[in-house]
Amino acid sequence: MMLSDHRVQNSQLRGRLMSAEAAAALIPSGANVGMSGFTGAGYPKAVPQALAARIERAADAGEPFRIGLWTGASTAPELDGALARVHGVQMRLPYQSDPTSRKQINAGEMEYTDIHLSHVAQYVWFGFLGKLDVAVIEVAGVLPDGRLIPSTSVGNNKTWLDQADKIILEVNSLQSLGLAGMHDIYYGTELPPRRVPIPLTRVSDRIGEPYLHCDLSKVIAVVETRQPDRNSVYAEPDANSRAIAAHLIEFFQQEIKLGRLTSDLLPLQSGVGNVANAVLAGLNEGPFEHLTAYTEVLQDGMLAMLQSGKLARASATALSLSPAAAELFEREIDFFSERIVLRPQEISNHPEVIRRLGLIAMNSMIEADIYGNVNSTHVMGSSIMNGIGGSGDFARNAYMSIFMTPSTAKGGAISCIVPMVSHVDHTEHDVQIIVTEQGLADLRGLSPKERARVVIERCAHPDYRPALLDYFERARQGGGGQHTPHLLDEALAWHSRYLREGRMLP
């Protein structure tokens, strides 16, 4: 068969070619399965669906079949969606954004463990998460010597291949072979006490190898696929997103004037989603030149900036492109290959590297409170949205940590600036700049009470400012401590009222 001759060049692995159904049959119930995939890129497309079908048949036969599902980050309907629909996931980690999974987690039907993305690989090396039984990894091809050409995301693939007892490969012939050489797989990680410095000092440094190693004796199946990544469309920047971008650009210009940044800024990290993508679109029109990016995910916005020349170099662990951008990427892959490095997520998100490079970290959030604590994960304190992802890795260690959100949600029924956040992912210690469409609050060096005034004045929606000021002033006059004044009986009342009445204020 020509296709496999082309993509699976190792004869031993050619001998393991089989159907997705046959491969899925090799995964036992109760197994911990490490799958590839990060923000809808590079995830296996066939085996998870075949496994879901098998799980469904088992359930019909009265045999419960569930797995522990570990990935890089979020995947796609063919993976998270398919396995969740058949209730096949007992424990999920470390990040997901699938509607069915989210519903099950919030119904108490699926356990979910939320972990900093830079911590996942080492927790597995340390043995903290139990044994990894099977790895299911999408690759773009297999070299004659058995090394693997990684796909559109790297994520935890190196770790899953190393740590799993058994390996199933999906070779996706729709992924460009032009990806070969774009990756940089660092094999210098060690367990303490034998760790050494990670020798990366610039965004574009290559410190590893372009291919993934693979112990061929562990490979129990190779499955051929030909399917595109999730490739979701990004929303066109709306007025709120454009306003947030404008505030940020003005702020960066001010920092340049004050001598705290230069016109090439510092390496950019940008979270995933429409607001982040809009900020990138704004930067692409902005006055800054020769920018660089050291981030988790390359979205459409960064591709456009590379094309325009605004962005000189970019490092990430995954792509997350719209269909149009994916087509562009494929067409111009030589251009992008010279400018992009894709790394394992323990390196793209590594505290050591982030602090050294001095990133400008820009991440979305669900809500912030007047004292600068940020909630990135929980709706009304109890329901998970997606997970913390890499936001903590970046915010804690960046040169400058920025969090952004529109000032309201649900048509104004929710204020994204609240008296006290209902869940904390980033403490007051890790949040320097808050931006909404209303304005930008620079919290650097401010005490809690000083922060409260700035956050309310600059970031809250005018409809909520009086109520926030009223809360703050009454807390100031209350008998409680005046370092971070709170009225504990009221601190979470806005969230409570929303759950009861569908709006935060009466």
Added chain:
Amino acid sequence: MMLSDHRVQNSQLRGRLMSAEAAAALIPSGANVGMSGFTGAGYPKAVPQALAARIERAADAGEPFRIGLWTGASTAPELDGALARVHGVQMRLPYQSDPTSRKQINAGEMEYTDIHLSHVAQYVWFGFLGKLDVAVIEVAGVLPDGRLIPSTSVGNNKTWLDQADKIILEVNSLQSLGLAGMHDIYYGTELPPRRVPIPLTRVSDRIGEPYLHCDLSKVIAVVETRQPDRNSVYAEPDANSRAIAAHLIEFFQQEIKLGRLTSDLLPLQSGVGNVANAVLAGLNEGPFEHLTAYTEVLQDGMLAMLQSGKLARASATALSLSPAAAELFEREIDFFSERIVLRPQEISNHPEVIRRLGLIAMNSMIEADIYGNVNSTHVMGSSIMNGIGGSGDFARNAYMSIFMTPSTAKGGAISCIVPMVSHVDHTEHDVQIIVTEQGLADLRGLSPKERARVVIERCAHPDYRPALLDYFERARQGGGGQHTPHLLDEALAWHSRYLREGRMLP
């Protein structure tokens, strides 16, 4: 004068010798003043008191006089206490433990900015905290070429000396000259994008110089002192502390059996205080050998472990010794000098180094909630205790992050395990092990609901277990999200009731 001939060997600086009063007269109102001092060691003893006297006279004359006070960490009554008593501090950072200052902060009379100790120096280099006007630094002596022999703490002294416009030195002849050579001042830090790896791979590595550089033209005063450090006595380990230590030792033994640790463990980090000191006493009697420590502060417990040979090498940024231990340290300084390295706090607490070395981080806390969020700083949500210190630097980046507290406080009126913490300093993502005298909860890899059961069962005091379980079960049955089940109307009710009635439960 023999003393100054001995301790101030540089002739230019000898020409700047003056009284503390004359030196204090050189500090203008409104100045940001960076003082030495870390956990009651190496702080200036005379100029702050003279400055306090001057501030008091100014206040009597109707001229308000206040400064911004930056240090390494906590100091002593002669510094924080003296300046707070005359209301001389407008803004304090980054950590304090002084009763008068705490009272003023919680009365809203002093602003306080709580910052991770590893972030302070770089925020000043970045210009995020404003201009540093004056540095007041205690040293043990001045070499003929003007280099300084650091005192019993390093803290932010390198940064204060570099960044301040003017420098006042206190030369304390009661600090041992045997300290010379014990310090390792790393001058390789840079601003991004010019940063390079920190070449430290073992606890005992020396990567810098034994002395502090000082631009002599900036030195406006040199003051001689002869006073001991704060040298507080540690409480004898009580039953709770001994129980916490025993749980930890049993846990480490279990980890060794599981192959996740070896008998020399990994470098220990130990927070400050009586519980931490008791744990060290426990480890000194325990079965582990050839231990090392990479920590902020060397307390009595670590000195005893160095003496016994249990601890082979220790790195810190400061000493914090009882009078007896200080005497021992002085007497055996050659012994300790071979085994101790004192570093700037941006290196003792550096995320890069902490993650590389793979520390076992053990820190005290005020309270934890059933889902594993930890409050290290705030009493009942609003009043500051001391500050986050380095606990965030260590917990986030350690091999293993452990938090410990007795299960109750105030004679049982307060449960240190609560439904929801009233302030979050360490999120669920950063807390792996919780220990009280009741037991140890290993939260690694657990989902929030799994964590809740373990925390309640293992760590809560039996008097509070039924109420915690009741809260959790009702939240499980409530209509809210079932990822992190909460009853928002009740989540902070225990704290509220304590504020109203003096006890958390009816």
